[in-house]
Amino acid sequence: MKLGIPLIVVFVALAAYAGESNYRAGVLKRIDITDMTSTLPIPTRSGQSIAVPLSLGINYQFQIQSDMIVYVGNCWSKDKRNYSSEWVVNDPIEFRVDKDRLFLKRPNKGEFHLALMTRLRVLASQDEAGRGQPSVEPLPPFATRQTVPQCH
Numbered sequence: 001m002k003l004g005i006p007l008i009v010v011f012v013a014l015a016a017y018a019g020e021s022n023y024r025a026g027v028l029k030r031i032d033i034t035d036m037t038s039t040l041p042i043p044t045r046s047g048q049s050i051a052v053p054l055s056l057g058i059n060y061q062f063q064i065q066s067d068m069i070v071y072v073g074n075c076w077s078k079d080k081r082n083y084s085s086e087w088v089v090n091d092p093i094e095f096r097v098d099k100d101r102l103f104l105k106r107p108n109k110g111e112f113h114l115a116l117m118t119r120l121r122v123l124a125s126q127d128e129a130g131r132g133q134p135s136v137e138p139l140p141p142f143a144t145r146q147t148v149p150q151c152h
Contacts, residue, residue: 073114
């Protein structure tokens with residue numbers, strides 16, 4: 001009986017360790033929000049067509065710099081919720097990379113899921129005040145993602 005209790009403690013400790021994620025420290029450099037729209041041609045009685053605007057949702061693109069690498073991740077949302085309001089540009093951020101996915105640690109609880117679209121190596125840094133765009137070069141491709149996931 002006494003042997004069973006230490007064994008349970010070991011299993012609980014292993015389960016807790018397995019649940020931890022390896023987050024990296026970075027800086028949120030940029031958030032781009034793009035309203036994705038298209039037009040739908042509707043034929044009229046006169047034989048012409050009119051273009052009706054069609055909202056496809058909103059695309060969110062996050063750029064996170066860690067050391068000399070910039071990670072670019074995207075997601076889209078059908079609704080008008082502002083996911084970018086959870087973070088402040090140029091603030092520290094914790095994130096992790098899993099194959100072709102990027103996970104941002106949310107300030108309150110949980111993770112924000114993005115498709116990892118590309119990685120860029122920073123060649124020249126910004127000025128001391130953090131202004132200007134850094135000079136970057138793309139890193140070799142690591143995965144080909146066909147679709148951008150829905151934000152959650």
